Amino acid sequence: MGVQTIDRAVAILHWLGNSGEQGMRLVELQRALGLKRPTVHRILSSLMEHGLVSNDSRTHLYRLGWEAAVLGWSSVPVGFDLRETAQGAMSRLAEETGATVVLCACSRRETVCIDRKAGSYPIKVFTVEVGTRRPLGVGAGSIAALAALPEEEADAVIKGLMEPLQSYPEALRRSIVPSVRLARKTGFAVSDGLVLPTVIGVGVALRDPRGVPIGTLGIASFKDSASDKRISDYAQLLLREQAKIERAFRDKMMARAKTQALAPRPAALRHAAPANR
Amino acid sequence: MGVQTIDRAVAILHWLGNSGEQGMRLVELQRALGLKRPTVHRILSSLMEHGLVSNDSRTHLYRLGWEAAVLGWSSVPVGFDLRETAQGAMSRLAEETGATVVLCACSRRETVCIDRKAGSYPIKVFTVEVGTRRPLGVGAGSIAALAALPEEEADAVIKGLMEPLQSYPEALRRSIVPSVRLARKTGFAVSDGLVLPTVIGVGVALRDPRGVPIGTLGIASFKDSASDKRISDYAQLLLREQAKIERAFRDKMMARAKTQALAPRPAALRHAAPANR
DNA sequence: CCTGATCGTCCATTATGCGGACTGTTGCTG
DNA sequence: CAGCAACAGTCCGCATAATGGACGATCAGG
Structure with a gap:
């Protein structure tokens, strides 16, 4: 193949x-x-x-x-840059919560961290660097992305996930199905010390105008006596930013559809040539 | 090889x-x-x-x-995203001039358009789309990038450029050497109708902290009676934004150097695995 | 319904990429 | 600072994996 x-x-x-x-x-x-x-x-x-x-x-x-x-920049139609579109959201969240904000892109059956912003809180949670790949199912945003898939598809993906998740603790693997089910109801996911013992994460999925999850937005902070209370606050903020980002994508797409109307189909040969040997 | x-x-x-x-x-x-x-x-x-x-x-x-x-997003260390860093500059220029602003990245012996912003002026100049590759030497920014190279290197590159430029008019090819020489003095370059007859372009190079040109910033507008006068205005604006962007890169690099200090060299094996079969 | 364009697939041939074995380099250790 | 260990890079004969000629499928236009 x-x-x-x-x-x-x-x-x-x-x-x-x-x-x-x-x-x-x-x-x-x-x-x-x-x-x-x-x-x-x-x-x-x-x-x-x-x-x-x-x-x-x-x-x-x-x-x-x-x-x-x-290559990446040249592949992204103007205005559909996830990293750029989420810039504002990341800044606001880091500012308002003081915690660490993480933006990931969905890449097949993995998520890839593509941006990170640390808030003012003195103890930084740096669980992932830009570029880090992790199988779906690891991390709150990741769970939210699974929950955003059509139910059957999600089940199929989860099944195929057990192998790459071999190197993760069993508790994490067992928590996926119930976590996803919960996330489907609430719209966000929580990862309570499953990835790293003392770290608690909240995440939402970012969907393109067709509803397909293309990324995740998450907040990570240390677990302490007040963290349970913070979760719902974080979730609210994340849902607010999720709505903003997804609307931005929808608007961009509308604008695009208008200018294009009905593009010519057959398209004659173009001439200007990339000079690769 | x-x-x-x-x-x-x-x-x-x-x-x-x-x-x-x-x-x-x-x-x-x-x-x-x-x-x-x-x-x-x-x-x-x-x-x-x-x-x-x-x-x-x-x-x-x-x-x-x-x-x-x-792949592109995951390859760019936080804060070194050219497209993102130039966002502000692009908006300001489009706003102030009403013309079309173009951002390119240098890619070997070519430039690739990675962002474009149209100002308010009713007649839009859309000579390049995001993704478009053109050999160095084509377009004002491109000339400015050549001028930013060490003289010997630039000469070598120009020599090797004649073949990929075959499909462009001879006037363009012949103008490269004098244009580059001029750009070395003024810090910006002008392309007067050479790429497209009625379009005039002004451009500057964007250099990384070591001085290597990594991109170009340009303004394109239609040629008319007032365009000669506008050129120097555009050039001033471009030089202003060039300084801002290059300073941003320098600052980011400084900040980075500090947090890293002396990173550990040998680096044991990492475990978390990308799940590509 | 035929003609002329394109897209996609099969499979025998062989050029292309593979990897065992060797050399050169770096850095640790006694 | 000699001696060792671990790693980076190169060479070249062999066989496997990529190549491309040929065929069938599909679609548009006349």
């Missing part, structure tokens, strides 16, 4: 994204992928030639490169 | 980015790449499986997919 080399290259890109600014060494990647060193090295070299991967020649650490960012 | 399949996959991604929302048909890609149809189709299928490419099943048009955006 897939093309072996591309599958491997994409896997490498995912791992490097997940490693964030820290980066990864060649052997780490080798072990992670279960491939031989020369193979990984060759693919990395190729990706580096294209700028998708960069390599700190001092430390030999590999990271995602500038071209990965460029 | 490179891995054939990866080279081809990246070339496809570049072409699809360049085609923007319009998308491309299979045969167009086939012709563009000079490959056989089954080959292109197989690579496309693989990229689709990974979500990097999407396919409108009604029109059979291929476009960049959601995962391309996700």
Whole structure:
């Protein structure tokens, strides 16, 4: 089905994204992928030639490169940038709660952290870095995203999730089904110390105009005597911002639909050429 | 050197980015790449499986997919998002001039449009869409980027540029060297009807804290009796915003350097795994 | 209903990518 | 500072995985 080399290259890109600014060494990647060193090295070299991967020649650490960012920017139609659209929400939430706000994008059966904002509260909760990938089901926002799927689809996804969740505690795995059920009713999800013992998280899903979850918005704070009380406050704030963001997407889409009306279908050849060799 | 399949996959991604929302048909890609149809189709299928490419099943048009955006977001350390950082500048410029503002990212020997904002002026200049790739040398910002390179490097790049610029008018090619020289003195560049006859553009380079050009900011408007006079006004505004953006990057980098101080080097294996089969 | 365009799939061939084995480099340790 | 261990990078013969010619399917227009 897939093309072996591309599958491997994409896997490498995912791992490097997940490693964030820290980066990864060649052997780490080798072990992670279960491939031989020369193979990984060759693919990395190729990706580096294209700028998708960069390599700190001092430390030999590999990271995602500038071209990965460029590819992303050039793929997002003006106004549909999730990170940008959620900017205001993130600032307001960090300001109002003082806690840590996390924005993730849904990526197949995972979520990827794409932005993070720390509030003023002196003890920061930094459970995830930008780039971190985690299977759906891990974290409050993630649960909310599952709850936003059509019930059958969610069940199917959850079934397939048990394997990647192997490395997480069983308590987390067992909590998914009931948590999702609850989130379907309330519209938000809570993760009470399941991912990290002392951390409590509240999250909502962000849906595109068709209702498909494309991201999550969450607030993380330390568990203490007052945290139970805070949960509902956080949830209210999150639901408010969720509405704003989703409306922004709807509006953008409407505006777009108007200017396009009925676009020409067959489309003759374009000429201006990307100069890749 | 490179891995054939990866080279081809990246070339496809570049072409699809360049085609923007319009998308491309299979045969167009086939012709563009000079490959056989089954080959292109197989690579496309693989990229689709990974979500990097999407396919409108009604029109059979291929476009960049959601995962391309996700990859981009997850690759950009918080605060170093060019598109986001330039947001304010784009709005102010569009507001103040009423003209069309264009933001590009430098990508090897090309520039890629990554954002666009139309001012209030009733006749819009839409020469480029988000995603459009053009060789360096085409457009005012592009010239400014060349001028921001060390002189020797710029000369080398310009030399290698003549081939991809084949499809552009000779007047444009001949204007590059003198335009770059001028831009080196003034700090901005002007493209007077060279890309499109009736359009005049002014642009500046955006440099990272090391001085390397990573993007361009430009203003495009129609040529008329007053346009000569407007050029210097536009240039002043652009230089102002250039300073702001570059300072923002410098500040972000400083802040980052502080929190990191001396990061641990060897870095043990991380466990949390991206679940790509 | 035919013609001419495109999209998608099959499968034999072979060029392409794979990985075992070697060399070079870095940094720890006694 | 010699000696070792762990890692980065390169070479090249072999076989596997990608290639592309050929075929069938689909759709639009005349």
